[in-house]
Amino acid sequence: MTTVVAQGTFDILHPGHVHYLSDAAAMGDRLHVIVARSQNVTHKPEPILPGRQRRAMVDALAVVDEAHLGHPDDIFVPIERIDPDIIVLGYDQHHDEDGLRRALRSRGIDCEIRRASAREPEDDELCSTGRIVDRIVERRC
Numbered sequence: 001m002t003t004v005v006a007q008g009t010f011d012i013l014h015p016g017h018v019h020y021l022s023d024a025a026a027m028g029d030r031l032h033v034i035v036a037r038s039q040n041v042t043h044k045p046e047p048i049l050p051g052r053q054r055r056a057m058v059d060a061l062a063v064v065d066e067a068h069l070g071h072p073d074d075i076f077v078p079i080e081r082i083d084p085d086i087i088v089l090g091y092d093q094h095h096d097e098d099g100l101r102r103a104l105r106s107r108g109i110d111c112e113i114r115r116a117s118a119r120e121p122e123d124d125e126l127c128s129t130g131r132i133v134d135r136i137v138e139r140r141c
């Protein structure tokens with residue numbers, strides 16, 4: 001049984017999220033997803049949707065076995081509990097893979113880190129939460 005973890009904000013789901021999670025699910029037998037707490041999303045605008053709602057939407061996807069709202073202070077607490085074989089980072093996630101490997105090792109967590117592939121948008125679909133929000137502002141405000 002190979003346990004895989006994916007993580008992210010997942011604010012307003014789109015086909016890029018489904019692609020990332022499907023890619024991650026295909027790497028193992030069980031997919032757990034950690035949904036970032038709003039207060040920890042500091043590298044881009046604050047999420048529109050509350051954490052509980054983002055978690056519930058991710059949990060409803062067929063490829064996801066369990067979605068968890070992340071820990072408020074220590075990102076390694078859910079990882080220790082889930083004890084994954086593989087952590088799959090999104091194709092564009094800013095995390096430093098070597099730093100993450102060192103931190104996992106120092107916490108006694110033995111798992112592999114991989115990258116998911118990107119989805120090329122088809123036709124006129126929007127594969128970015130930022131672009132969906134921009135479109136809403138442009139058309140409705």
Ligand SMILES: Cc1cc2nc3c(=O)[nH]c(=O)nc-3n(C[C@H](O)[C@H](O)[C@H](O)COP(=O)(O)O)c2cc1C
Pocket residue numbers: 007008009010034035036037038040041042069070071072074075076078079087090093095
């Ligand atoms: C292995 C791992 C575990 C994480 N666990 C948590 C967590 O428990 N709580 C949290 O708020 N963020 C956690 N994060 C951080 C966010 O998921 C993520 O880095 C970021 O805030 C959102 O990234 P995005 O721009 O790809 O959506 C974790 C990140 C990694 C790489």
Ligand SMILES: Nc1ncnc2c1ncn2[C@@H]1O[C@H](COP(=O)(O)OP(=O)(O)OP(=O)(O)O)[C@@H](O)[C@H]1O
Pocket residue numbers: 007008009010011015016017019020044089090091092093116117118119120121127128129130131
């Ligand atoms: N087009 C895409 N193809 C593959 N993965 C994607 C795509 N868009 C987002 N993801 C992945 O989904 C995860 C969560 O993404 P996130 O919540 O940051 O959404 P986003 O749409 O990329 O946000 P924003 O547009 O605001 O930067 C990340 O790991 C990201 O790499």
